[in-house]
Amino acid sequence: MAEERFEPKIVAFLCNWCSYRAADLAGTARIKYQPNVRMIRVMCSGRVDPTFVLKALSLGADGVMIAGCHPGECHYLEQNYKAMRRFSMLRHSLRALGIEDERVRLQWASAAEGVQLAKAINEMVDQVRALGPLNWPSNWSEDVDAAIERIAEEHTEAMEVPA
Amino acid sequence: MTKKGKLALYWAASCGGCEIAVLGIDDKILKVAEAFDIVFWPCVMDGKVRSIEKMEDKSIDLCLFNGAIRTSEQEYMARLLRQKSKVLVAFGSCAHEGCIPGLGNVASREEIFQTAYHDTPSTDNPEGIRPQPETEVDEGILYLPIFYDTVKTLDQCVEVEYYLPGCPPEPERIWDAIVAILEGKLPAPGSVIGAETTVCDECPRKREEKRIKEFKRTWEIIPDPEICLLEQGLVCCGIATRAGCGALCPTVGSPCIGCYGPNEGVEDFGARMMTALASVIDSEDPEEIDRIIREGIPDPIGTFYRFSLAASQLRRTALTTGGEDQAAASA
Numbered sequence: 447m448a449e450e451r452f453e454p455k456i457v458a459f460l461c462n463w464c465s466y467r468a469a470d471l472a473g474t475a476r477i478k479y480q481p482n483v484r485m486i487r488v489m490c491s492g493r494v495d496p497t498f499v500l501k502a503l504s505l506g507a508d509g510v511m512i513a514g515c516h517p518g519e520c521h522y523l524e525q526n527y528k529a530m531r532r533f534s535m536l537r538h539s540l541r542a543l544g545i546e547d548e549r550v551r552l553q554w555a556s557a558a559e560g561v562q563l564a565k566a567i568n569e570m571v572d573q574v575r576a577l578g579p580l581n582w583p584s585n586w587s588e589d590v591d592a593a594i595e596r597i598a599e600e601h602t603e604a605m606e607v608p609a
Numbered sequence: 610m611t612k613k614g615k616l617a618l619y620w621a622a623s624c625g626g627c628e629i630a631v632l633g634i635d636d637k638i639l640k641v642a643e644a645f646d647i648v649f650w651p652c653v654m655d656g657k658v659r660s661i662e663k664m665e666d667k668s669i670d671l672c673l674f675n676g677a678i679r680t681s682e683q684e685y686m687a688r689l690l691r692q693k694s695k696v697l698v699a700f701g702s703c704a705h706e707g708c709i710p711g712l713g714n715v716a717s718r719e720e721i722f723q724t725a726y727h728d729t730p731s732t733d734n735p736e737g738i739r740p741q742p743e744t745e746v747d748e749g750i751l752y753l754p755i756f757y758d759t760v761k762t763l764d765q766c767v768e769v770e771y772y773l774p775g776c777p778p779e780p781e782r783i784w785d786a787i788v789a790i791l792e793g794k795l796p797a798p799g800s801v802i803g804a805e806t807t808v809c810d811e812c813p814r815k816r817e818e819k820r821i822k823e824f825k826r827t828w829e830i831i832p833d834p835e836i837c838l839l840e841q842g843l844v845c846c847g848i849a850t851r852a853g854c855g856a857l858c859p860t861v862g863s864p865c866i867g868c869y870g871p872n873e874g875v876e877d878f879g880a881r882m883m884t885a886l887a888s889v890i891d892s893e894d895p896e897e898i899d900r901i902i903r904e905g906i907p908d909p910i911g912t913f914y915r916f917s918l919a920a921s922q923l924r925r926t927a928l929t930t931g932g933e934d935q936a937a938a939s940a
Contacts, residue, residue, distance in 0.1 A: 496880035500922035517893065524893075531887035534898045539883060539909040544927030585928045586759040593681040593742070593755045594688065600752065601659055 454508035454574040463521035465513035471560030479564035492525025509574040548573040614670035616645035621676030621683035622710040627701040633780035673700040682754035691767040702776035704763040707919025714925030776868035808847035812856040819889040824905025849881040879913030
């Protein structure tokens with residue numbers, strides 16, 4: 447029996463002015479890309495706080511994409527430079543936490559670049575699929591209830607005074 | 610006040626600093642003793658867990674619990690005191706957000722045991738003996754608590770009514786909290802008892818424009834006594850940290866390291882620091898930005914999550930042994 451292929455869940459934050467329109471364009475132009483991406487529209491890539499990315503990963507996403515206007519073309523003048531610096535800071539921290547670079551990606555895509563965005567999504571989905579599931583919450587799931595119950599039992603036994 | 614309340618104080622994975630901080634309220638401790646019968650305080654007085662076990666549920670009016678949860682025994686005590694207490698307070702940074710013990714989450718139990726029982730130069734352990742959860746002796750089986758892979762905060766184990774931040778909480782804030790509890794003037798359950806501003810608001814330094822080309826370590830410069838430390842390139846966590854300490858460190862020229870925990874509304878202390886620091890880097894060139902960050906912040910976890918790794922969104926580094934069971938891990 448063929449093993450079921452791992453389908454990664456990827457959360458993408460797309461800026462309203464460029465990248466979300468690029469995704470729209472990909473749709474109207476019927477450009478296919480892999481359906482593993484859940485897109486969330488934000489007003490600007492500069493709105494994407496590292497908390498969003500960390501939260502997505504901690505809740506079970508296998509990867510996160512942040513997409514915005516090309517540097518120099520931000521609707522809000524320079525906020526995508528902020529996104530760029532934050533991303534660099536975030537990647538530095540994620541490396542220290544043991545999360546592979548491919549799982550968090552910063553992608554520039556203008557409103558005309560539906561093809562490029564679709565290509566980037568396909569590439570990322572393939573890379574994350576190759577890495578396998580992140581399954582982050584399993585990092586702290588420890589089953590210790592039995593051990594804790596034992597402490598109570600021990601105490602009860604120790605308290606028994608022979609008649 | 611007609612009837613005295615019952616007070617319990619407990620410590621789990623902590624350094625004892627919180628206990629000292631309680632005594633830091635000086636002679637006001639006598640007022641605490643007037644209002645409460647102290648039923649349990651292992652640091653200070655004799656007491657038995659068994660006598661707590663025998664108490665009625667919810668019969669302790671207030672429990673101040675300091676320390677993170679590192680072993681099954683600590684989790685047992687957290688559950689027991691939760692069951693017996695009306696109000697459980699996560700007292701201090703360890704119980705609130707993991708603090709320094711939580712930094713153990715950069716390693717696994719296996720790595721910690723390897724270092725502690727084998728690798729350190731002062732260790733003499735030719736037979737490679739490690740503590741075992743169960744040991745058979747002639748008289749029966751001896752048990753040790755299970756040492757967790759991942760340090761937890763108190764509220765990751767049991768429900769907590771209030772949080773008192775700080776490493777340790779400042780005596781004045783402790784007293785404020787005790788007064789609030791005695792007078793019944795408490796915020797909604799689940800709240801942090803403390804300020805809702807940042808250390809910057811308490812800091813006397815002058816703030817102008819933050820544009821920096823490189824981060825500096827504390828030993829690299831003698832900071833100007835008047836200007837904001839972050840503007841001088843030092844990684845100061847005051848911008849993300851809850852006020853309450855009186856900005857002690859930045860006032861004397863040492864950058865804030867974030868011991869008072871995240872300010873109100875901050876879900877992930879490290880993420881807030883990353884955002885703030887990314888905003889002040891004066892560069893638009895990806896390579897230069899990478900270099901500034903790489904060279905200026907060699908230890909991002911220790912810098913951004915010194916006190917809050919266990920409470921952060923990701924809680925720990927990736928476990929290479931993910932999912933392995935207790936028995937196998939401790940063997």
